[in-house]
Amino acid sequence: EECLAMAAQAIRDADNRQWMPGVCWTEYARGILDLGLGRYEAMLDRVDRAMTGPTRHAFLWRYSWPDYIEAAVRVGDPQRARDRLRRYTEWAESTGRPAPLAILHRARALLAPDNATGPLYERALALHAEGRQPFDEARTRLVYGEWLRRTRRRAEARTQLQAAMEAFDRIGAVPWSDRAAAELRVTGLSLPDHARAGDPLDVLTPQELQVVRLAVTGASNREIGAQLFLSPRTVASHLYKAFPKLGVASRAELARLTLGDR
Known part of the structure; x- marks a missing residue:
């Protein structure tokens, strides 16, 4: 909450002063927040929007490229990261x-x-x-x-x-x-x-809980998506967010959870 509040203030100040780097750093900070909280699709979308907007030429976006690569890998779409890797490689090696x-x-x-x-x-x-x-x-x-x-x-x-x-x-x-x-x-x-205190399932959002319940049954991402009216990629994103909250790292390890009537 503090990060988002400070970001909003920074953008207001940047607009008042017509100071473009302030907007860039603010967007970068919000992207890192998304990444740290496991909101990988949100992070990717934020950077994609920034790279097509007025801040796209800012030098600081090179610092976001490794984060973009990690987020793309997390959502199961590594091909999305190839161009960012090439561009970051050119810059890093030049330094x-x-x-x-x-x-x-x-x-x-x-x-x-x-x-x-x-x-x-x-x-x-x-x-x-x-x-x-x-x-x-x-x-x-x-x-x-x-x-x-x-x-x-x-x-x-x-x-x-x-x-x-x-x-x-x-x-x-x-x-x-x-x-x-x-x-x-x-x-x-x-x-x-x-x-974590209490039931570990309490840390899940309602949608993450729905996805986890179906994943435990062995349903594929596509099958889960069909039931919940979500894309397979969105299902994968929910699972990647849920795994660290539950202390697991794969579908196989979900089997040890006891979901009860939740």
Whole structure:
């Protein structure tokens, strides 16, 4: 709420002063808010609109391209990110600086086949060590840990996820810390300090709950969409938002939930 209120004020001030960078930074901040809260489609739509509007030539949009890539991967549409990766690659490599190069390797890892993913994340972490970026390094460790867990390397995943969670805690990035904690719980680690009180289903929106209930039955995204009058992509987006809230990372892991009469 505070972010949105400050963004609205910044846009009013920017309009009064005809200061275009203020509008750009505000849109970028709202995009990062969407990304942190798992609203991936909203983040993609926001950047798409900005890139066709009056702020499209602003230099700062290059900072959003890695975030756009991650959001596209999350909604299951990596092809949407290819052009952003190409453009970010050109800029990052032209700088020769470790900070943007570290983020570039993370973006490449998100789009890479499994046999190339690990080395890309390791290179990203090595570059982070040369140019300190606590938030971005923690984000790299988070997605690296998620990938390690999906490839059944749970001990290695815990190392990365624990480091990510602790870094997010230090800088007060609560949604990101919660996401790392959710992934750690999926690896079997107990985290009482990050446990959610009450019924975990209470954290879902009504639509997310409907989608999860149908997904537990084994229905496909297309089948769920047909029942709820949603597109398969929207169903996928709801699941990606619901997974970290429930402490799971895949449809298979939803099977362990007890939904009762909800």
